[in-house]
Amino acid sequence: MTGANTAATPLLQVSGLESGYAGMRVLDGIDLEVRRGETVAVVGGNGAGKTTLIRTITGMVRGTAGAVAFDGVPLLGMSTDRICELGLIQVPEGRQIFAGQSVESNLRLGAILRRARGHEARTMARIYDMFPRLAERRRQLAGTLSGGEQQMLAIGRALMAQPVMLMLDEPSLGLAPIVVEQMFRTVAMLASEGMSILLVEQNVAESLRLCQRAYVLENGTVALSGEGEDLLTDDRVRQAYLGL
Ligand SMILES: Nc1ncnc2c1ncn2[C@@H]1O[C@H](COP(=O)(O)OP(=O)(O)O)[C@@H](O)[C@H]1O
Ligand SMILES: [Mg+2]
Known part of the structure; x- marks a missing residue:
């Protein structure tokens, strides 16, 4: 898409991102990246800032500091429509279909x-x-x-x-356990077809199992990050999110 871009450039790069609502800062300097074909999870409890992160990346909430680049193209200040035209597509929290x-x-x-x-x-x-x-x-x-x-x-x-990349906001929210399994299988299938995916979830165990890498979001900052498998066995993650 841009000449300066190489295969080594992350598809989505978020650096020092800050944003919030009416004077209340929610995101407090987020750094994360998704490489081409990668499935990356952002996990965290209710109110951690996961939806705000997706909405800031897609231009629905204004980023007040830092940078977001998609395939090397800077996104902050760009309209949501134009961001969608680049192929960065979100599946919003709560589905938001037309009933x-x-x-x-x-x-x-x-x-x-x-x-x-x-x-x-x-x-x-x-x-x-x-x-x-x-x-x-x-x-x-x-x-x-x-x-x-x-x-x-x-x-x-x-x-x-x-989509060039999908951002899914809590796709398992409110679903019965057996349907949650189906939903994660669907995400895994898209991933296996090579789709680049940012998966935002409160279902920490399933998400860490599915993704290659993950970020744990707490109070608008990245508290921990690493490979999904490693985070699954991390003591802090086990205590705070897996009830172990
Ligand atoms: N439209 C909004 N106006 C004001 N505050 C909001 C709005 N949306 C979310 N918040 C606040 O931002 C914080 C993060 O919320 P959110 O990004 O929805 O978290 P999560 O998706 O991780 O549950 C919360 O404190 C929430 O109350
Ligand atoms: Mg949310």
């Missing part, structure tokens, strides 16, 4: 970006292949889907945008 529209219209709405033009039919076929339950329910109103199906729809909608 009164059909499954298929929700998917089509994912393809309104310029970058998605001409790919719609093929991507939709691939999504229906991936999620047969969505195919069976393509004409059903999205609001009548189960929580797990709605999450699949939110992921499908994001895939319609032809």
Whole structure:
């Protein structure tokens, strides 16, 4: 995308990022990176700043200091629309699907970006292949889907945008345990296909098992980071997040 970029440049690079709301700072100097094809988790409790991090990266919350670069392109100050056109696509917390529209219209709405033009039919076929339950329910109103199906729809909608990288905000939130398993399998499958993924989760154990690397977010700062496997056996992580 940019000439100065090389394969060694992280796809997403966040440095010293600060942001917040109306005078209240939430992110207090975040450094993190995601390399091409990597699955990286950001785990942390409720209120740690995970959603604020995603929303700052996508330009929905204004970054007040630091930098965010996607494929070498600086993002701070850029509109959310333009950031989406670069292929940095989020699956928002709480799915945010259109309940009164059909499954298929929700998917089509994912393809309104310029970058998605001409790919719609093929991507939709691939999504229906991936999620047969969505195919069976393509004409059903999205609001009548189960929580797990709605999450699949939110992921499908994001895939319609032809993402270079997906940022998933708590995809397992509010789902029954068996559906949580399916959801993590879906993320693992996308990862195995080479998708670059930033997975934000309170489900620490599953996320650390799935990802290559992870960051533990506490009070708007990175308290710990490392390989998922190592963090799973870290005493602080075991005590604070795994109840061990
Ligand atoms: N729109 C908002 N306006 C004001 N404060 C907010 C807003 N959204 C989140 N916050 C505050 O920012 C902090 C981090 O929240 P959030 O990023 O949602 O955390 P997480 O996603 O990790 O649960 C919390 O203290 C929360 O109350
Ligand atoms: Mg959140």
